Amino acid sequence: MIKNQERYDKTWKNRDPWTYDATKYQKELRASILENQCKSSDRYLSLRGRVMGQSLEAVDRLFPELPMSDNVIELLDSISQNLSTLQKGSNSGRIDITRQADYNRLLHSSEWSSVAVAYKKLQELYKKEFNTPIKMMVFDYEKGEKEVIMSPYDSVRYHKMILQAGMLVVDPATGYVKAWVGGVNHKYFKYDHVTMRRSVGSTIKPFVYTQAMAIANISPCQEFDDIQYTISPADSGFGLGEEWSPANAEERFSGKKFNLFQGLALSKNSISVRLLKEMGTVEPIRNLLDNLGIDKNLRLPNGQLAVPKVPSICLGAVDLTLLEMTGAYDAFANNGVYTQPVFISHIEDKTGKIIYRGTPVKKAAINALYNAAMVTMLQNNIGGSMGVKSSIGGKTGTTNDFADGWFMGITPSLVMGVWTGGDDKWIRFLSIYEGQGSAMAKPIVSLFIKKLEADPNSGYDANAKFAKPPRGYSELMDCAKFKSERKSTDMQMTEKQKAAREVFDEEF
Structure with missing residues (x-):
């Protein structure tokens, strides 16, 4: 976080986040x-x-x-x-x-x-x-805290400009929470960022892709055009009153074809929207999230659904907690089985008698075949970019105006979720290069894994492997074979269409 804060301070030098690019209101x-x-x-x-x-x-x-x-x-x-x-x-x-x-x-x-x-x-x-400057102590990333001369008003403003972070680490098999970091310093920031709600950005996309495979029978090798797609009021499964035509993060479309591996790795909004159109409704996504411990019927204090019935949830326009997201991702690391995160394993009285035992809820949430495919896609996202020995996969997330940076990572024995950003959404970076999840949150998980791997007393097994894929996996992931079969099918369809036209001509 020291580097994040240094980059943030540099970005906002001679700028005021309280007035920058803001309307009067x-x-x-x-x-x-x-x-x-x-x-x-x-x-x-x-x-x-x-x-x-x-x-x-x-x-x-x-x-x-x-x-x-x-x-x-x-x-x-x-x-x-x-x-x-x-x-x-x-x-x-x-x-x-x-x-x-x-x-x-x-x-x-x-x-x-x-x-x-x-x-x-x-x-x-x-x-x-x-408004009177006095000697006081304030938070500092390098020293923990430092003495300054500052007015109380300026000290509040200073602390609001400190970038925050939350991190949760869970054992996917048992659900036991291994690390819960609610913030960067409890003395100065008494707010738990693990249980707060923020927009999750592209970290939602693996659930969209998983349901596209499971519900719409879409192959990971199937290609879609990187163009702007529109969901309109005529698409009855979405209940829209007006057209919705989202852009890619970089505000442009290449027109190229991308399969699911490429679409997820490049986090193309266009591909997620196309997959949603193939499913015809957001309900498969809401149902999967519900099976993964995120209550689809939960209503927030304002009366709105926590997981809204709108197509924009396929791009992460949904406010969830780090606790919910890490719990949901643990299914990917656990062969499709969701295990509810548990913070307290048991409680003993003074005689050693167990008076409470935390038993996590477990349920099969994702078909093992499609789960194995998603694990491979998540690993493909990372490649060797994190510089760790472990088998690792993950997905970054970045929200509008770079207000939130996420990274959700999975290894065979740990699931890690990190959120970074400002407590106020205008405490942010000004470019995707600086404010994306891969720059803000992903390095935290990388450093965490490296430290575990280097510590012989950590009990962490860097050589652990994900569950062996079930039958049908090789065929599902064989893109060369898929292209060959698809080409043959396309040729057959062309011949059928030609025959149909010839019959039509004869009848005419």
């Missing part, structure tokens, strides 16, 4: 988020307690457990000046509708004037204190 939103971050800091909360403690305690005695956040106080202040109403506050979700009467009583009590005066004083002190 985006600038206001980003400034508001930064302000909220300042006001959620220990420094501000301590200041708030000192200045407003007595007035808020008085309110609590009259109206127990009445929420009195800064947001609520500012709304009440607007209402007191006839600039807003309690009903508008309830409709916008800023206050609890069941407490409207209490807020109304508060506004007409002597306690409100004390709160208003104290809050005004708090904001004055906040602006002064948070």
